[in-house]
Amino acid sequence: MKDTASVLLFGITRDITGQSAVSVPLPEGACVADLLSQLYRQYPDLSGIRSILVAVNGEYAESDQVVHSKDEIALIPPVSGG
Amino acid sequence: MKDTASVLLFGITRDITGQSAVSVPLPEGACVADLLSQLYRQYPDLSGIRSILVAVNGEYAESDQVVHSKDEIALIPPVSGG
Amino acid sequence: MIALTTDPIDVASALKYLHTDQAGAIDLFLGIVRNSTQSRPVDRLEYEAYDRMAIGEMRKIADEANRRWPLLRYTIIHRTGTLLIGEMAVLIGVATAHRADAFDACRYIIDTIKQTVPIWKKEIFTDGEMWVNAHP
């Protein structure tokens, strides 16, 4: 079974892709690192960003965390609030 | 020549003496320490205060500073602003 | 009290909320849009948040501040959208019995917000724009 994940984009990642959410293929058992690799392949310009973290269901996720298609996934480029 | 100095009192020193200014004899060449000794003799209850500094013309004065009868002299008990 | 808002931040109502009879000290930090960054003139800023997660991260920061210092009241308000020079982007307010706790907690909160809360700002210059912190 090959599923897809929807990934929310903010800030510079939204500007680079021109979209506020993108779909990426999500093989079963894929983890955060796999998802990021896939996104860098789809959007090579993302590599110009200083760092990108991933949030799963509103929490920062480690790179080995397994993601599921029903999770709310978001890319978190370097924050700059305040 | 024996002159007198007027000394302004605030806070607890005013409460202890019951006055907002007192006159003390000021021998020629008297310094801040002499003035304080005289005040402690006149008002022994002042010795119950944790510390008393003296201001001359609106500035903290060292104990060996000579005071003159025309100076504006004030007792500064421990401050507690803020 | 924790909030994200597109409306101007109201200092008076934040202060009113912070006031309590046990409070001896209130420290209020205001982050404001200034007219230049590294001497490049700024026209305006655009703030964007991942709302749900931003609120969650601000909540964590407040909880941690509450654990570290005896807070009586606190408020964290962050604005999003387009902000002009002089407008307030963030207000942090902390009420405590003693002043050292108010200063320490307020500073901890704003410093940590800038590290972990998913809010992003884009500086719009007269001749270009840039997402702050995004580039190496």
Place this chain on the structure above:
Amino acid sequence: MIALTTDPIDVASALKYLHTDQAGAIDLFLGIVRNSTQSRPVDRLEYEAYDRMAIGEMRKIADEANRRWPLLRYTIIHRTGTLLIGEMAVLIGVATAHRADAFDACRYIIDTIKQTVPIWKKEIFTDGEMWVNAHP
């Protein structure tokens, strides 16, 4: 701006004064009359100042803060007279380009005021009164 006043302190006008286009940070410290000291219930406070010298000492503190940190604007307002629970006794406000300077300067100013400025407060309890810090 440095002031001693018997009127209630107006936060809004202090903030208005602190606002400037170069400011990225404002730290505002409010000292407030709280309802107890070492768990003894306080009814009210009476503040008294040696006005001329108090203004002079506050000026020295502000000048020193100005030397140590790049301040854009500052305001120090201390109230005197009778203050009830919840009333503001002192407001320190500092505007700077960057936040660390605002926090550091604001804290330096209030800490030093409490050490050197000839202002005294008497706590009035339901069953007595005491000049703060006066006794060993």
